[in-house]
Amino acid sequence: MRLLHISDLHIGKSVCEFSLLEDQRHVLEQVIGMIGGRGVDAVLVAGDLYDRSMPSADAVALVDWFLAQLAATGVPAIVTAGNHDSAERVAYASSLLANQGIHVSPVFDGRIEPVRLTDELGPVDVWPIPFLQPATVRHFFPDAQVLDYTDALRVVVDACELRDVDEEGRRVRNVCVAHQFVTSGGISPERCASELSLGGMDNVDASVFDPFDYVALGHVHGAQRVGRDAVRYSGSILKYSLSEWRGQKSATLVELGKPGDEPAIELAALEPLHDLRRLRGPLERLVSSEVAGEPGTSREDYIYAVLTDENPVLDALAQLREVYPNVMSLEYDNARTRAAGVSSDAPAAGEDGASPLDLFCEFYELQNGSELTDAQRGVVVDELKKIEEK
Numbered sequence: 226m227r228l229l230h231i232s233d234l235h236i237g238k239s240v241c242e243f244s245l246l247e248d249q250r251h252v253l254e255q256v257i258g259m260i261g262g263r264g265v266d267a268v269l270v271a272g273d274l275y276d277r278s279m280p281s282a283d284a285v286a287l288v289d290w291f292l293a294q295l296a297a298t299g300v301p302a303i304v305t306a307g308n309h310d311s312a313e314r315v316a317y318a319s320s321l322l323a324n325q326g327i328h329v330s331p332v333f334d335g336r337i338e339p340v341r342l343t344d345e346l347g348p349v350d351v352w353p354i355p356f357l358q359p360a361t362v363r364h365f366f367p368d369a370q371v372l373d374y375t376d377a378l379r380v381v382v383d384a385c386e387l388r389d390v391d392e393e394g395r396r397v398r399n400v401c402v403a404h405q406f407v408t409s410g411g412i413s414p415e416r417c418a419s420e421l422s423l424g425g426m427d428n429v430d431a432s433v434f435d436p437f438d439y440v441a442l443g444h445v446h447g448a449q450r451v452g453r454d455a456v457r458y459s460g461s462i463l464k465y466s467l468s469e470w471r472g473q474k475s476a477t478l479v480e481l482g483k484p485g486d487e488p489a490i491e492l493a494a495l496e497p498l499h500d501l502r503r504l505r506g507p508l509e510r511l512v513s514s515e516v517a518g519e520p521g522t523s524r525e526d527y528i529y530a531v532l533t534d535e536n537p538v539l540d541a542l543a544q545l546r547e548v549y550p551n552v553m554s555l556e557y558d559n560a561r562t563r564a565a566g567v568s569s570d571a572p573a574a575g576e577d578g579a580s581p582l583d584l585f586c587e588f589y590e591l592q593n594g595s596e597l598t599d600a601q602r603g604v605v606v607d608e609l610k611k612i613e614e615k
Contacts, residue, residue, distance in 0.1 A: 226344040227264055230477040231256060232271035232404070232443025233461035235309065236291075237284025240465060240501075241553040243527065246283055251498040252462045253291050256476060259493060260298045263478060267300060267342055271443030271459065272307025272356055272404025274315055296325040303340050305330040306355040307404040307443055330355040330402075335365030337385050339399075346483055347395040352385055352437075354378075354403040356444075375430045378405060387436050389484075396484035399436060404443040405429045409452030431456050439479055439488050448475055448492060455488055464501040467529045467554055499523070499551060505531040505558070508538045512548045528552045535559045581609055 234253075238245050259265060275284055295302045304327065306315040312332045319329040328340045330353040339350035362377040363369075369380045387399045409431040431452040434440045440456040446469060448460035459477040464470060473494055480489035502522065504511050511517075511532075517524055528549045532541060537557070545552045556562075585605055 226266045226342065226346070226349055226398075226481040228267050228269055228400070228439070228441070228479040228481065229256070229259055229263070229265040230269045230271065230441040230457070230459045230479055231462060232441070232459045233273045233307070233446055233465075234270070234288075234291075235273055235276040235461065235463075235465055236288050237280045238276035238465060240467075240527070243551065243553060245463060245465075246287055248463055248498045250287055250290070252474075252495050253287075253294075255495055256462070257291075257294045257298065259476060259478075260295075260300050263493065265300055265478070266344065267351070268295060268302040269351070269400070269402045269441040270302060270304040271402050271441045272305045273309045273443055274304065274307065275310050277309060278311040278314070280314075292322065292327050296322075296327055299326065301326040301328065301340065301342060303328045303330075303351045303353050303402050305353045305402050305404055305443070308356040310356070312355055328353065333357060333361060333365075335384070337381065339385075344481075346481075347397065348391050349398045349400060349481065350387070351400045351402060352387075354381060354401060354405075356404040357381060374405065374427050375433060378403075378429045378433045382433055382436065398438045398481055398484050400481070401434055401437040401440045403434070403440065406444055407431050407434070407440075407442055407451050407456065407458075409456075438484070439481065441477075441479075447472075448477065450490075454490055457490065462495055463497060464527075467501070467503075470501050470503045470529055499526050501527045501529065501553075503529045503531065504549075505533065507534050508532055508541055508544060512544060517548050524549050525551060528554075530555045532557050533559055535561070582606065585609075 234249065236246075236249055260268065274288060280288075292302075304315070306312040312330070316329055316331045319331055322329055333355055337352050337354055339352050342349040342351060357377055359371050359374060359377040362380055363371045366380050366384070369376075371377050371380060388397050391397050406428045407430075408428045434456055438455060442451065442456065442458045445458045446461040446465060448458060450457050457477060460474060462474055462476070464474065474497070475492040475494050478491040478493050480491075482488065500523070504516065506516075511530065526549070528545070528551060530545055530552055532538065532555065534557070538544070542552060542555050545555065582605060586602070
């Protein structure tokens with residue numbers, strides 16, 4: 226069985242006052258295309274369907290279109306509510322949607338009912354678990370010890386009563402769709418510090434999901450595994466913050482084999498209508514034809530501009546927007562801003578797509594206010610190769 230796992234659609238989101246509805250529809254059209262083009266048997270949407278609990282009319286219209294397109298494919302979809310969603314609003318008309326093959330997690334009432342799928346290897350039970358807080362779980366399990374998020378999710382998973390064998394004696398594979406902050410071995414997935422609660426008490430230990438053959442997670446915007454390959458974040462469908470400018474977004478294709486086998490994982494690239502790119506350097510260089518006409522880029526992309534001019538440039542934003550109409554953000558990184566401690570352009574180790582070479586180049590730029598020359602870059606590449614060979 227082939228599953229298509231996506232999450233964190235955040236329909237209706239704006240970044241730096243730029244509405245992304247058109248960009249979101251563009252990517253969702255690709256998701257719909259993958260269903261037939263990649264032989265998908267079911268779609269898993271792991272939460273944050275909307276960007277806010279009270280979405281705009283335009284956001285609701287886009288979700289309505291997306292769900293209708295999903296239903297038209299004839300392929301079942303399982304959708305859970307995330308922390309940005311209103312569980313009640315997401316669950317609206319869920320009974321009618323289920324008749325069309327769109328299974329939306331209901332408002333949590335202490336029970337999780339699986340969606341039964343079947344292929345030539347037997348049954349697959351998909352368990353949609355909406356975003357849950359300990360207080361919600363305590364209400365329905367007053368006798369259970371629920372001190373934190375890990376306790377809460379463990380209680381819920383234990384109550385699911387997963388079966389290894391169905392009524393006909395066939396082996397059952399179990400899949401979970403959840404929207405939580407899941408960590409493994411005390412190591413958190415890459416997250417913006419502002420999204421972590423005090424002391425990291427909102428994390429769920431990945432061991433909670435050990436009984437499942439695959440766990441489709443949402444909540445973290447970078448595609449990655451958590452502990453084992455079968456516990457994965459698909460990441461968001463678009464770059465939703467300036468810190469995400471590196472790398473490329475993707476959907477996760479999961480091939481479920483026989484019960485007990487590790488699933489095969491493939492990341493299918495999602496092409497944005499407008500990429501989110503960072504441009505760094507003096508203004509004169511950034512607006513030059515050399516940079517603006519760089520192959521593989523578009524002047525229509527969303528631009529995060531970092532100017533390294535030592536003196537403020539009059540009408541810098543206006544000059545940039547003459548070349549790049551979709552400049553989202555402008556800031557300076559120079560001796561004065563670094564001395565004042567106001568530069569926010571420091572590279573974050575481990576960001577999606579950041580190679581050691583990328584990180585070294587950025588560190589050099591921050592320290593010296595200029596880029597590596599081709600000769601210097603060649604020296605760095607040679608040294609990194611020597612390190613890898615060791």
